[in-house]
Amino acid sequence: MLTHGLAWADQPCLEAEQTGVVFAVNGSGNLNFTSTALEQAVADACLPLTVATFEWSQGSVVADHTDWARAQEQGCRLAAEITSYHQCHPNHAIYLVAHSAGTGVALTALAALPPDSVNRVILLAPSVSSDYDLRPALRGTKDGMDVFYSRRDVFSLGFGIAFVGTSDGCQGCQVAGRFGFRAQAESPEDAALYSKLRQYPWDRCQARAGNPGFHSGARRPKFLHNYVLPLLTANSLAEN
Secondary structure (H helix, E strand, O other): OOOOOOOHHHOOOOOOOOOEEEEEEOOOOOOOHHHHHHHHHHHHOOOOEEEEEOOOOOOOHHHHHHOHHHHHHHHHHHHHHHHHHHHHOOOOEEEEEEEOOHHHHHHHHHHHOOOOOEOEEEEEOOOOEOOOOOHHHHHOEOOOEEEEEOOOOOHHHHHHHHHHOOOOOOOOOOEHHHHOOOOOOOOHHHHHHHOOEEEEEOOHHHHHOOOOOOOOHHHOHHHHHHHHHHHHHHHHOOOO
C-alpha cells in the first residue's frame, strides 16, 4: 500500500534549485495528456523537479501502438537523452513516468542504460504484455519500478488489445495494464531484480483519489498528487 497522508497542497513553495528531472513519455497518438498533467501537478506541489516531455509519436494512435520496432528505436534515443542529462547534471535524480504505449519506449531506454542509471520508473496502464521481460529494465533502475494497473481498463486495454495486440507485438496475450507483470525469475539474480518491482492493482482508494480505473484514470490530478508525486520525491528531496 502507498502512504496517502502527504498534504502536497499545504506545503510552502520552496525557493530552491532543481534537484532532478522527470522524463515523461506519453502514450500513442502525440497526445500530451500525461506529461501536461504531470507538469501541472509538479508545479502545483512546488517540487524542485523539471518535467521533460519526450516526444516519440509519429502522430497516429494505431501506428504508435503497433510499430514496436520504431518504439524501440525511440527508446534508444531516450536513453541517449538520459545519458546526456546525467553528464550535465551528475548529482540530479532522474525519473521516468510513462503511460500506455509509452511504457515500451521507457522500458527499452532502461534496458539500454548502464545499471542504476535512473532513480525510479513509474508505469501507468502499460500496454506491453504481462510476460514482458523486465529484467534488463530493472537493472537500469536504482530504486525500482512502480506499476499501476486496472482490470477496469476494459475498452483501451481490453477490446483494443484484442483487436491489435499489445504494443510489444504480442497477439492473444494478457496486457500488463490490466493484469500486471508476471515475474520471470529463473535465478537468484533474477529474483533480486524482481524484488525492485512494485505493482498496484486498482482499488477503491484510488477511485477516491480520482482514478476510476479506466485508461486515463492514472493521469488525473488528484491521483498524481496522492500516488505518483510521493514516489518522485521520496529520494530526490532526501538526498539534498
